[in-house]
Amino acid sequence: MKIITGFEPAKAALSRQASKEVFGGDDREQTVRQIIDEVRQRGDAALLDYTFKFDGVRLTSLEVTKKQITTAYREADAEVVSALKLAAERIGSFHTAQKNAIWSGFSGKGLGRIRPLQRVGVYAPGGTASYPSTVLMTAIPARFAGVKEIILVTPPGANGTVPPLTLVAADIAQVDRIFAVGGAQAIAALAFGTESIPRVDKICGPGNIFVVLAKKLVYGSVGIDGLQGPSEVLIIADATANPEYCAADLLAQSEHDPLASAILVTTSQRLADAVNQEIERQLEGLSRRTIAAESLESRGIIAVVASIDEAIELANLYAPEHLSLMVEKAASYVDRISNAGCIFVGEKSTVVLGDYVAGPSHVLPTGGTARFSSPLNVNDFLKLTNVVNIDEADLKELGRAAQAIASAEGLEAHARAVEKRLKENSL
Numbered sequence: 001m002k003i004i005t006g007f008e009p010a011k012a013a014l015s016r017q018a019s020k021e022v023f024g025g026d027d028r029e030q031t032v033r034q035i036i037d038e039v040r041q042r043g044d045a046a047l048l049d050y051t052f053k054f055d056g057v058r059l060t061s062l063e064v065t066k067k068q069i070t071t072a073y074r075e076a077d078a079e080v081v082s083a084l085k086l087a088a089e090r091i092g093s094f095h096t097a098q099k100n101a102i103w104s105g106f107s108g109k110g111l112g113r114i115r116p117l118q119r120v121g122v123y124a125p126g127g128t129a130s131y132p133s134t135v136l137m138t139a140i141p142a143r144f145a146g147v148k149e150i151i152l153v154t155p156p157g158a159n160g161t162v163p164p165l166t167l168v169a170a171d172i173a174q175v176d177r178i179f180a181v182g183g184a185q186a187i188a189a190l191a192f193g194t195e196s197i198p199r200v201d202k203i204c205g206p207g208n209i210f211v212v213l214a215k216k217l218v219y220g221s222v223g224i225d226g227l228q229g230p231s232e233v234l235i236i237a238d239a240t241a242n243p244e245y246c247a248a249d250l251l252a253q254s255e256h257d258p259l260a261s262a263i264l265v266t267t268s269q270r271l272a273d274a275v276n277q278e279i280e281r282q283l284e285g286l287s288r289r290t291i292a293a294e295s296l297e298s299r300g301i302i303a304v305v306a307s308i309d310e311a312i313e314l315a316n317l318y319a320p321e322h323l324s325l326m327v328e329k330a331a332s333y334v335d336r337i338s339n340a341g342c343i344f345v346g347e348k349s350t351v352v353l354g355d356y357v358a359g360p361s362h363v364l365p366t367g368g369t370a371r372f373s374s375p376l377n378v379n380d381f382l383k384l385t386n387v388v389n390i391d392e393a394d395l396k397e398l399g400r401a402a403q404a405i406a407s408a409e410g411l412e413a414h415a416r417a418v419e420k421r422l423k424e425n426s427l
Contacts, residue, residue, distance in 0.1 A: 010314055013303065014263070028210065036192075043196075044197075054182075055156055057158065072164035084133075091361070108126065113385045119147070119199075119201055123182075135166060138376060141376060142380075142381045145381035152170050153197070183210055187211055207228075209243040218365045232263070237264060237265070251292050253351065255292040263301045263320070274304065319340065321366070322342055323337060342354055343360075390402055399421065
C-alpha cells in the first residue's frame with residue numbers, strides 16, 4: 001500500500017471528488033434508462049428476456065415457490081443456517097430497541113403518528129455468489145418496523161435457481177415473496193410493478209453499478225434507501241495497535257471489489273511499515289487475492305500523521321462507511337467522530353462482526369455520504385405524520401400571528417381562513 005507522510009498530503013489524498021466510476025453519468029446510465037423503459041412497457045416479458053440476456057438463464061416463472069424454500073434448508077449447511085438464525089436474532093433485537101425508542105419519543109409525546117410502509121422491496125446481490133447476510137440486514141429492519149409485505153428480488157444462478165442460503169435467509173427474515181430476477185430490471189419491476197411483481201413503496205439493498213443507477217433513476221416514483229457504492233474502511237491506529245489485526249481488516253474490505261477502499265491512518269511509522277509487510281504476507285493464499293491486491297494497489301492508503309487529533313480530523317473529512325478505532329482508550333474518542341456509517345471500538349470489534357452478527361444493519365452510507373445520511377434502520381420503513389389539533393386557547397394565542405404572516409405574504413385567502421375562526425369564536 002502507498003504510504004503518505006504528513007497531515008496536509010493525507011488531507012489532499014482523502015478529500016473526496018465526485019466519481020463517475022461509482023455513480024455513472026456515462027453510457028451505463030443510458031443502458032439502465034432503456035431497461036427501465038422496457039420493463040415499464042412490457043412487464044414480465046422484459047424481465048424474462050433480460051434474465052436470459054444477462055444471466056444466461058431461460059425462466060418460465062419468476063417467483064420462488066414454498067417447495068424450493070423447503071428444499072433449500074436440506075441443501076444448506078446446518079452450521080451456516082444456525083449462524084444465520086443467531087444473526088437474525090441479534091439484528092431483530094437491535095432494531096426492536098431502536099423502534100421502541102422512536103415510537104415513545106415521537107408518537108408517545110403526542111407530536112404525531114407513526115405508520116410503517118405497506119410494501120417494501122429488498123434487493124440482494126447474487127448470480128455468481130450468495131449473500132444471505134444482506135437479506136437479513138435489509139428485510140429484518142423492515143419486518144420489525146412493521147412493514148406489511150416484504151418482496152425480495154435476487155438474480156438466479158446459472159442453473160436458474162436462487163442459492164439455497166439466500167432462500168433460507170429470506171425464510172428466517174420472514175420475507176413474503178421471492179423473485180428470481182436481478183439487475184436494473186429488478187429495480188424497475190419493484191418501482192413500477194409487472195404482472196408478477198407488485199409495485200413497492202420503497203427499495204432497499206446494495207447492488208452493482210447498474211442496480212445503483214436504476215435506484216437513482218426510479219427515485220421519486222418510489223423511495224430508496226440510498227446509493228451504496230463500493231465498500232470502504234478507515235482504521236485509526238496508534239503504536240499499540242496489532243499490525244496483524246489492521247492488515248486483516250484492511251484485506252477484509254479490499255476483497256469485496258477492486259473499487260473498494262482500505263485506508264489506515266496511524267501515528268506510528270513503525271506500525272505503518274509493519275502493516276504493509278503483514279498485508280503482503282496475508283495476501284498469500286487468499287482466494288480473492290487478485291481482487292484484494294488490485295483494490296489495495298489502486299485505492300489503498302496508509303497515512304502517517306502526528307497525532308490522534310489529526311487522524312480524527314481526516315476521518316471526519318473522509319466520512320467512511322466503516323471506521324475502526326484501534327487505539328488506546330478507544331471508547332473515549334467515539335464522541336469526537338461526526339462522520340461515519342458505523343464506528344468499531346477497539347481491536348476486538350472487527351468490521352466483519354458488523355458485517356454479519358453484531359446487530360446493526362450492514363447497509364451503510366458510502367462515498368462520503370455519511371456526512372448527511374444514516375445506516376439502514378427502522379426509520380427507513382416508517383412514515384411520520386404530523387398532527388395539529390387546535391383548541392380555542394391555541395386559536396386565541398396563535399391566530400393573529402398566522403393571520404399577520406399570511407397577509408405579509410400576500411395570501412389573502414389564508415388570512416381570511418384564520419379571521420373567520422377568530423370572529424366566530426369572538427377572539
